[in-house]
Amino acid sequence: MRIGIYPGTFDPITNGHLDIIKRGRQLFDKLYVVIPINPNKKTFFTLDERIDLLKEVLKDFNNVEVTSTDQLTVDFARKVGATVMLRGLRMVSDFEYELQLATLNRTLKPDLETIFIMASHEFSFLSSGSVKEIAAFGGSFEQFVPLPVAVALKKKYKLD
Ligand code: ADP
Numbered sequence: 001m002r003i004g005i006y007p008g009t010f011d012p013i014t015n016g017h018l019d020i021i022k023r024g025r026q027l028f029d030k031l032y033v034v035i036p037i038n039p040n041k042k043t044f045f046t047l048d049e050r051i052d053l054l055k056e057v058l059k060d061f062n063n064v065e066v067t068s069t070d071q072l073t074v075d076f077a078r079k080v081g082a083t084v085m086l087r088g089l090r091m092v093s094d095f096e097y098e099l100q101l102a103t104l105n106r107t108l109k110p111d112l113e114t115i116f117i118m119a120s121h122e123f124s125f126l127s128s129g130s131v132k133e134i135a136a137f138g139g140s141f142e143q144f145v146p147l148p149v150a151v152a153l154k155k156k157y158k159l160d
Contacts, residue, residue: 001029001030001081002027002028002029002030002083002084003028003029003030003031003032003080003081003082003083003084004024004027004028004030004031004032004082004083004084004085004086004115005031005032005033005034005073005076005077005080005082005084005085005086006020006021006024006031006032006033006034006085006086006087007034007035007036007073007076007085007087008033008034008035009035009038009041009043009050009128010033010035010050010053010054010128011043011044011045011050011128011132012044012045012049012050012053012128012131012145012149012152012153013050013053013054013057013128013145013146013149014123014126014127014128014131014144014145014149015123015126015143015144015145015146016088016090016119016120016123016124016126016127016144017088017128018057018146019119019120019123020086020088020117020119021033021058021061021064022061023117024086024117025061025063025064027084027086027115028063028084029063030063030064030065031063031064031065031086032064032065032066032067032076032080032082033054033058033064033065033066033067034066034067034068034069034073034076035047035050035051035054035067035068035069036068036069036070036071036072036073036076037068037069037070044132044156045152045156047068049152051066051067051068053148053149053152054066056148057146057148057149072108073085073105074105074108074109074112077109077112078109078112082112083111083112083113084112084113084114084115085102085105085112085113085114085115086114086115086116086117087101087102087114087115087116087117088116088117088118088119089116089117089118089119090119090123090124090125090126090127091124098114098116101114102114126144130144131144131145131153132153135153135154135156135157135159136157138157138159141153
């Protein structure tokens with residue numbers, strides 16, 4: 001059985017993440033979408049909110065499981081028997097960080113391979129950060145996120 005993990009902060013999940021999950025899940029029998037719990041990282045949505053949004057958005061994908069972990073990502077991969085870590089690449093600017101992360105993770109766990117999916121053209125400019133910024137200024141962000149995320153953002157920012 002081919003098991004993959006797609007770790008991220010997902011603060012919140014965007015259509016760019018969703019595109020990676022839709023394309024990536026076809027490569028695996030099972031894909032874990034996992035949020036590594038990092039108490040030092042300040043997020044806009046709480047862990048529970050981010051998990052609930054992921055679960056709602058991904059509920060129809062039968063080989064996708066949403067979870068969080070307080071372990072190192074490589075240890076989580078070991079626990080669930082994953083052999084591949086999936087990541088998305090948008091711009092050249094992602095490359096440096098992703099190369100560092102992939103190299104570090106392979107040093108920690110040489111049999112865990114990181115595989116990158118290139119962002120679809122229409123999502124290559126999209127990040128959770130930019131969506132939150134647009135929302136904070138009352139701009140139109142609905143086209144960039146799944147519906148439950150749009151609803152949650154409007155609620156948080158008291159828009160409408
Ligand atoms: P992290 O804090 O681990 O970078 P993110 O939620 O920001 O978590 O991103 C998780 C992964 O998804 C990263 O590999 C990131 O490059 C990728 N990603 C984020 N946005 C997009 C997008 N619009 N298109 C493709 N990949 C993306």
